[in-house]
Amino acid sequence: MSASEDEQLGAVAKAVERNSRRVSALDALVRQLAGDLAEVAAALTPAGEAPTAVRSWMLAQDPEQAVTDLADLIAWTRRVYLRYPDAVLSACWLWHPDVIEELWWLRRAHAEAFDPQAGTWPRVGDWHERQRPGVAKRVRAAIGTCELSLHRTGTAHARPAAPAPLAEHAELIAIAWTKDALAPRPEPTDEQLHEADIHTRQQHRRT
Structure with missing residues (x-):
């Protein structure tokens, strides 16, 4: 070489x-x-707790996720929510989706307030001072004196959710709004006023 x-x-x-x-x-x-x-x-990631995406109970579509969410919520209500004297749940609370929605966001707000990394004492104070009492008040108002028997077929609470009143006229409002947001809304027609009157009378009969 x-x-x-x-x-x-x-x-x-x-x-x-x-x-x-x-x-x-x-x-x-x-x-x-x-x-x-x-x-x-x-x-x-909070210690001992997996991160939870922001989601609405009323928009739940995954049965398995819904079961998991409710199990978590029930455990939390027993551990935290029901420890307060003004927190009341009727036997039919699971039949009230609005109540579940209120408790679900309160539960997640509690987790964020006490997060070992992101939580702060002002958040904790806000949860105690404003969020929890507000939810407890609205839950009591939503449940009232309701009981499970009132959710059977034919009873008031067994009715499906009412549609938004005069929804069939939404296209007219949408077009007018996008055309000129500063212009007054379209003047109600006699037909629309009649529909509104029927809706108002029905609402009074339910209360």
Whole structure:
């Protein structure tokens, strides 16, 4: 082997050695970044509690998720909500979707307020001072003296949710609004006024 070939072979060997050291350093950096990301993820997740996406009970579509949410909510009401003297739940509270909705957001607000990383004492104070009493008041008003027997077929609480009144005229309002938001809304027709009157009388009969 000539001297020139020896020099070339030596240069290749050195280059391979340098690349090997760089790969090792890069591998160590990747492992360090992975560890850092794991620490960040752990910091963003409340201790002992998986993060929960903002979702509405009234818009629930996944049965398995709904079952999980209710189980979580029931455990929380027993552990936290029902410890307060003004917190009352009738036997039929599960038949009131508005009540579940109120309690569900209050439960999540409680989790955020006491989150070991993101929670703050002002949030905790707001939960105690404003959020919890407000929900307790609205839940009592929604349930009132209701009982489970009032949810059987033919009773007032067994009726389906009422449609939005005069909804068939929404297209007219939408077109007028997008055409000129500062213009007055279309003047109600005699037909629309008659429909509104019927709706008002029905509402009075239900109360």
